[in-house]
Amino acid sequence: MNLEQFKDKNYGKIGTTKRNELEAGYENFKIGALIHEARLEKGLTQEELAKKVGTTKSYISKIENNIKEVRLSTLQKIVELGLGGHLQLNIKL
Numbered sequence: 001m002n003l004e005q006f007k008d009k010n011y012g013k014i015g016t017t018k019r020n021e022l023e024a025g026y027e028n029f030k031i032g033a034l035i036h037e038a039r040l041e042k043g044l045t046q047e048e049l050a051k052k053v054g055t056t057k058s059y060i061s062k063i064e065n066n067i068k069e070v071r072l073s074t075l076q077k078i079v080e081l082g083l084g085g086h087l088q089l090n091i092k093l
Contacts, residue, residue, distance in 0.1 A: 036064040052082040
């Protein structure tokens with residue numbers, strides 16, 4: 001059984017409430033994991049990143065650990081001001 005089959009069986013097909021919640025949670029997890037990885041690659045602590053962005057260490061930790069959803073404006077600050085990167089978004093239809 002591959003991952004898609006597992007998700008279909010246990011969470012329903014794409015478009016169902018339970019499956020949509022799973023997929024949304026995964027996207028939040030993925031954002032936190034990407035921030036965490038980029039922060040470590042830049043050699044920054046959570047506190048150092050927070051200071052660059054104008055937020056708290058606690059907030060950065062909550063984003064990285066998928067406890068708090070990040071606002072798009074804050075994500076842009078984290079990526080651009082804190083990490084020196086460029087945020088790119090895609091919409092797939």
